Amino acid sequence: MGIGSFGRIRVFEDFLGCAAATATAVPTADLANNMGLLSYGSVNEGSNTITIDEPGGVLAMTTDTAQNDNAYLAAGVFKPADGGCVMEVRIKVADITTSAIWVGFTETLHQTGTPVCPAESTGATPTLTINGSGGMAGMLHDKDNTTAVWRAIAGDAGAVASDLTTATGTVSAAPVNDEWDVIRVEIDVNGDAKIYHDGKLIDDVAACVTATDVFYACLLVENRTAAANTLEVDYFYAEGGRDWTV
Numbered sequence: 001m002g003i004g005s006f007g008r009i010r011v012f013e014d015f016l017g018c019a020a021a022t023a024t025a026v027p028t029a030d031l032a033n034n035m036g037l038l039s040y041g042s043v044n045e046g047s048n049t050i051t052i053d054e055p056g057g058v059l060a061m062t063t064d065t066a067q068n069d070n071a072y073l074a075a076g077v078f079k080p081a082d083g084g085c086v087m088e089v090r091i092k093v094a095d096i097t098t099s100a101i102w103v104g105f106t107e108t109l110h111q112t113g114t115p116v117c118p119a120e121s122t123g124a125t126p127t128l129t130i131n132g133s134g135g136m137a138g139m140l141h142d143k144d145n146t147t148a149v150w151r152a153i154a155g156d157a158g159a160v161a162s163d164l165t166t167a168t169g170t171v172s173a174a175p176v177n178d179e180w181d182v183i184r185v186e187i188d189v190n191g192d193a194k195i196y197h198d199g200k201l202i203d204d205v206a207a208c209v210t211a212t213d214v215f216y217a218c219l220l221v222e223n224r225t226a227a228a229n230t231l232e233v234d235y236f237y238a239e240g241g242r243d244w245t246v
Helices: none
Strands: 009-015 037-042 047-051 057-060 071-079 084-093 099-106 119-122 129-130 138-142 150-156 179-187 192-196 200-205 215-222 230-241
Touching: 071 230, 084 099, 084 215, 099 119, 099 179, 119 138, 119 150, 129 150, 138 179, 138 192, 150 192, 150 200, 215 230
Parallel strands: none
Antiparallel strands: 009 230, 037 071, 047 057, 057 230, 071 215, 084 179, 084 230, 099 138, 099 215, 119 129, 138 150, 179 192, 192 200
16 A cells, blocks of 8 residues: 555645735535635625735635524545544634634534534523534534633534533633634544633543544634624634545
8 A cells, every 4th residue: 555745634724815805705505615725605695805904814704694694614524533633713703792603623514505503502501502413523602602602512413522521512711802712623533622712722522523434624603693794714724634545
Protein backbone atom coordinates (compact mmCIF):
# COMPACT_ATOMS: atom_id res chain seq x y z
CA MET A 1 0.00 0.00 0.00
CA GLY A 2 1.48 3.34 -1.05
CA ILE A 3 1.39 6.27 1.36
CA GLY A 4 2.03 9.76 0.03
CA SER A 5 3.46 12.90 1.60
CA PHE A 6 0.19 14.57 2.64
CA GLY A 7 -1.33 12.68 5.54
CA ARG A 8 -3.36 15.60 6.91
CA ILE A 9 -6.23 17.22 5.02
CA ARG A 10 -6.83 20.88 5.87
CA VAL A 11 -8.97 23.83 4.95
CA PHE A 12 -8.30 27.37 6.14
CA GLU A 13 -10.47 30.20 4.81
CA ASP A 14 -9.62 33.78 5.75
CA PHE A 15 -12.04 35.48 3.31
CA LEU A 16 -9.41 37.57 1.58
CA GLY A 17 -10.50 36.69 -1.96
CA CYS A 18 -12.87 39.60 -2.55
CA ALA A 19 -12.41 43.32 -1.95
CA ALA A 20 -15.89 44.51 -2.95
CA ALA A 21 -18.32 45.55 -0.23
CA THR A 22 -21.22 44.63 -2.49
CA ALA A 23 -20.09 41.05 -3.19
CA THR A 24 -23.29 39.22 -2.30
CA ALA A 25 -24.83 35.91 -3.28
CA VAL A 26 -28.07 34.11 -2.45
CA PRO A 27 -27.24 30.45 -1.76
CA THR A 28 -29.34 27.37 -2.29
CA ALA A 29 -29.99 24.73 0.35
CA ASP A 30 -27.40 22.21 -0.85
CA LEU A 31 -23.61 22.10 -1.03
CA ALA A 32 -23.43 23.42 -4.61
CA ASN A 33 -22.43 26.91 -3.40
CA ASN A 34 -18.90 27.89 -2.53
CA MET A 35 -17.59 30.68 -0.34
CA GLY A 36 -13.88 30.51 -0.98
CA LEU A 37 -12.79 27.03 0.11
CA LEU A 38 -16.00 26.33 2.02
CA SER A 39 -19.52 25.23 1.13
CA TYR A 40 -22.22 27.79 1.87
CA GLY A 41 -25.94 27.17 2.18
CA SER A 42 -29.34 28.42 3.28
CA VAL A 43 -32.80 28.16 1.70
CA ASN A 44 -32.40 30.41 -1.33
CA GLU A 45 -32.44 33.36 1.05
CA GLY A 46 -30.18 35.89 2.71
CA SER A 47 -26.82 37.12 1.46
CA ASN A 48 -23.14 37.24 2.18
CA THR A 49 -20.86 40.25 2.01
CA ILE A 50 -17.15 40.79 2.48
CA THR A 51 -16.65 43.31 5.29
CA ILE A 52 -14.07 45.87 4.15
CA ASP A 53 -14.12 48.19 7.19
CA GLU A 54 -12.41 45.51 9.33
CA PRO A 55 -8.95 44.11 8.56
CA GLY A 56 -7.90 40.52 8.00
CA GLY A 57 -10.74 39.22 5.86
CA VAL A 58 -14.22 39.09 7.43
CA LEU A 59 -17.32 37.48 5.92
CA ALA A 60 -20.76 38.78 6.97
CA MET A 61 -23.42 36.07 6.55
CA THR A 62 -26.95 37.50 6.73
CA THR A 63 -30.06 35.33 7.03
CA ASP A 64 -33.48 36.17 5.67
CA THR A 65 -36.08 37.69 8.01
CA ALA A 66 -38.39 34.81 8.98
CA GLN A 67 -38.09 32.98 12.30
CA ASN A 68 -35.83 29.89 11.98
CA ASP A 69 -34.21 31.09 8.75
CA ASN A 70 -30.54 30.14 8.77
CA ALA A 71 -27.26 30.08 6.86
CA TYR A 72 -24.20 27.86 7.24
CA LEU A 73 -20.60 27.26 6.21
CA ALA A 74 -19.29 23.69 6.01
CA ALA A 75 -16.26 21.60 5.04
CA GLY A 76 -15.67 17.88 5.01
CA VAL A 77 -16.08 15.12 5.41
CA PHE A 78 -13.64 14.08 8.13
CA LYS A 79 -13.30 10.68 9.86
CA PRO A 80 -11.93 10.89 13.42
CA ALA A 81 -10.57 7.33 13.25
CA ASP A 82 -8.05 8.51 10.64
CA GLY A 83 -5.96 10.42 13.17
CA GLY A 84 -8.53 12.72 14.77
CA CYS A 85 -10.00 15.99 13.50
CA VAL A 86 -10.22 19.60 14.64
CA MET A 87 -12.02 22.79 13.65
CA GLU A 88 -11.72 26.38 14.86
CA VAL A 89 -13.59 29.58 14.02
CA ARG A 90 -13.51 33.22 15.13
CA ILE A 91 -16.96 34.77 14.98
CA LYS A 92 -19.20 37.56 16.29
CA VAL A 93 -22.89 38.47 16.00
CA ALA A 94 -24.31 41.99 16.08
CA ASP A 95 -27.34 40.84 18.12
CA ILE A 96 -26.64 37.38 19.47
CA THR A 97 -29.67 37.60 21.79
CA THR A 98 -32.02 36.88 18.86
CA SER A 99 -30.15 33.95 17.36
CA ALA A 100 -28.94 30.39 17.61
CA ILE A 101 -25.30 29.67 16.73
CA TRP A 102 -23.71 26.25 16.20
CA VAL A 103 -19.98 25.57 15.83
CA GLY A 104 -18.77 22.00 15.61
CA PHE A 105 -18.73 18.66 13.84
CA THR A 106 -21.97 17.08 12.71
CA GLU A 107 -22.57 13.82 10.87
CA THR A 108 -26.00 14.92 9.61
CA LEU A 109 -25.76 18.23 7.78
CA HIS A 110 -29.28 18.35 6.29
CA GLN A 111 -27.70 19.58 3.10
CA THR A 112 -30.89 19.47 1.00
CA GLY A 113 -34.29 20.97 1.74
CA THR A 114 -34.35 23.11 4.86
CA PRO A 115 -31.02 23.23 6.73
CA VAL A 116 -31.42 22.30 10.40
CA CYS A 117 -29.37 23.42 13.40
CA PRO A 118 -27.64 20.25 14.67
CA ALA A 119 -28.81 20.87 18.26
CA GLU A 120 -31.25 23.11 20.10
CA SER A 121 -31.62 24.18 23.72
CA THR A 122 -34.96 25.53 24.93
CA GLY A 123 -36.78 26.61 28.07
CA ALA A 124 -36.15 27.92 31.56
CA THR A 125 -35.13 24.43 32.67
CA PRO A 126 -33.19 23.72 29.49
CA THR A 127 -34.10 20.83 27.22
CA LEU A 128 -31.27 19.86 24.90
CA THR A 129 -32.43 18.34 21.61
CA ILE A 130 -30.04 16.47 19.31
CA ASN A 131 -31.34 16.80 15.74
CA GLY A 132 -30.65 14.21 13.06
CA SER A 133 -29.60 10.59 13.34
CA GLY A 134 -25.83 11.12 13.40
CA GLY A 135 -23.21 12.14 15.91
CA MET A 136 -22.16 15.67 16.76
CA ALA A 137 -19.95 17.67 19.11
CA GLY A 138 -19.61 21.41 19.38
CA MET A 139 -20.59 24.69 20.99
CA LEU A 140 -24.17 25.99 20.93
CA HIS A 141 -25.83 29.26 21.82
CA ASP A 142 -29.64 29.25 21.57
CA LYS A 143 -31.82 32.25 22.37
CA ASP A 144 -34.73 29.87 23.07
CA ASN A 145 -32.83 28.84 26.20
CA THR A 146 -34.01 31.27 28.89
CA THR A 147 -30.45 31.69 30.20
CA ALA A 148 -28.23 33.19 27.50
CA VAL A 149 -25.02 31.14 27.56
CA TRP A 150 -22.68 29.23 25.30
CA ARG A 151 -22.97 25.48 25.95
CA ALA A 152 -20.61 22.65 25.02
CA ILE A 153 -22.78 19.79 23.77
CA ALA A 154 -22.40 16.35 22.20
CA GLY A 155 -24.65 13.50 21.19
CA ASP A 156 -25.42 10.71 18.77
CA ALA A 157 -28.51 9.02 17.28
CA GLY A 158 -30.81 11.71 18.68
CA ALA A 159 -29.52 11.27 22.26
CA VAL A 160 -27.40 13.54 24.46
CA ALA A 161 -23.97 12.13 25.29
CA SER A 162 -24.03 10.49 28.72
CA ASP A 163 -20.56 11.79 29.58
CA LEU A 164 -21.42 15.49 29.28
CA THR A 165 -20.80 17.38 32.52
CA THR A 166 -24.55 18.07 32.57
CA ALA A 167 -27.36 16.62 30.47
CA THR A 168 -28.20 20.08 29.13
CA GLY A 169 -24.66 20.92 28.00
CA THR A 170 -21.70 22.33 29.87
CA VAL A 171 -22.09 26.09 30.41
CA SER A 172 -19.41 28.49 29.23
CA ALA A 173 -19.53 32.31 29.26
CA ALA A 174 -22.59 34.34 28.37
CA PRO A 175 -22.61 35.69 24.81
CA VAL A 176 -21.87 39.37 24.23
CA ASN A 177 -23.18 41.33 21.25
CA ASP A 178 -20.59 42.27 18.64
CA GLU A 179 -17.74 40.56 20.51
CA TRP A 180 -15.34 38.09 18.90
CA ASP A 181 -15.51 34.48 20.15
CA VAL A 182 -12.95 31.80 19.30
CA ILE A 183 -14.42 28.30 19.38
CA ARG A 184 -12.41 25.11 18.83
CA VAL A 185 -13.68 21.52 18.66
CA GLU A 186 -11.47 18.41 18.61
CA ILE A 187 -12.50 14.77 18.14
CA ASP A 188 -9.86 12.09 18.70
CA VAL A 189 -9.48 8.59 17.26
CA ASN A 190 -11.68 7.12 20.04
CA GLY A 191 -14.60 9.49 19.40
CA ASP A 192 -13.80 11.63 22.47
CA ALA A 193 -14.49 15.36 22.02
CA LYS A 194 -12.78 18.39 23.55
CA ILE A 195 -14.69 21.67 23.21
CA TYR A 196 -12.97 25.03 23.84
CA HIS A 197 -14.28 28.60 24.14
CA ASP A 198 -11.81 31.49 24.00
CA GLY A 199 -8.93 29.14 24.77
CA LYS A 200 -10.59 27.49 27.79
CA LEU A 201 -11.51 23.78 27.78
CA ILE A 202 -15.25 23.72 28.50
CA ASP A 203 -15.83 19.97 28.36
CA ASP A 204 -14.01 16.73 27.54
CA VAL A 205 -16.70 14.23 26.52
CA ALA A 206 -15.66 10.57 26.31
CA ALA A 207 -16.76 8.38 23.38
CA CYS A 208 -19.56 10.75 22.38
CA VAL A 209 -19.46 9.89 18.67
CA THR A 210 -18.53 6.84 16.59
CA ALA A 211 -14.98 7.50 15.41
CA THR A 212 -15.40 5.56 12.15
CA ASP A 213 -18.33 7.77 11.06
CA VAL A 214 -17.67 10.80 8.86
CA PHE A 215 -18.42 14.40 9.90
CA TYR A 216 -18.77 17.88 8.46
CA ALA A 217 -17.15 20.84 10.17
CA CYS A 218 -20.04 23.29 10.33
CA LEU A 219 -20.83 26.86 11.41
CA LEU A 220 -24.53 27.84 11.42
CA VAL A 221 -26.56 30.92 12.40
CA GLU A 222 -30.35 30.69 12.78
CA ASN A 223 -32.96 33.33 13.60
CA ARG A 224 -34.94 32.93 16.80
CA THR A 225 -37.16 35.94 16.07
CA ALA A 226 -38.66 37.27 12.85
CA ALA A 227 -35.64 39.41 12.00
CA ALA A 228 -32.51 38.96 9.93
CA ASN A 229 -29.29 37.98 11.72
CA THR A 230 -25.76 38.79 10.63
CA LEU A 231 -22.91 36.51 11.69
CA GLU A 232 -19.39 37.76 10.99
CA VAL A 233 -16.67 35.17 10.44
CA ASP A 234 -13.00 36.12 10.67
CA TYR A 235 -11.66 32.66 9.80
CA PHE A 236 -12.72 29.02 9.48
CA TYR A 237 -10.21 26.18 9.94
CA ALA A 238 -10.75 22.42 9.79
CA GLU A 239 -8.34 19.48 9.67
CA GLY A 240 -8.42 15.69 9.67
CA GLY A 241 -6.39 12.63 8.70
CA ARG A 242 -6.28 11.05 5.27
CA ASP A 243 -7.64 7.53 4.72
CA TRP A 244 -4.73 5.59 3.17
CA THR A 245 -6.77 2.40 2.73
CA VAL A 246 -6.29 0.88 -0.74
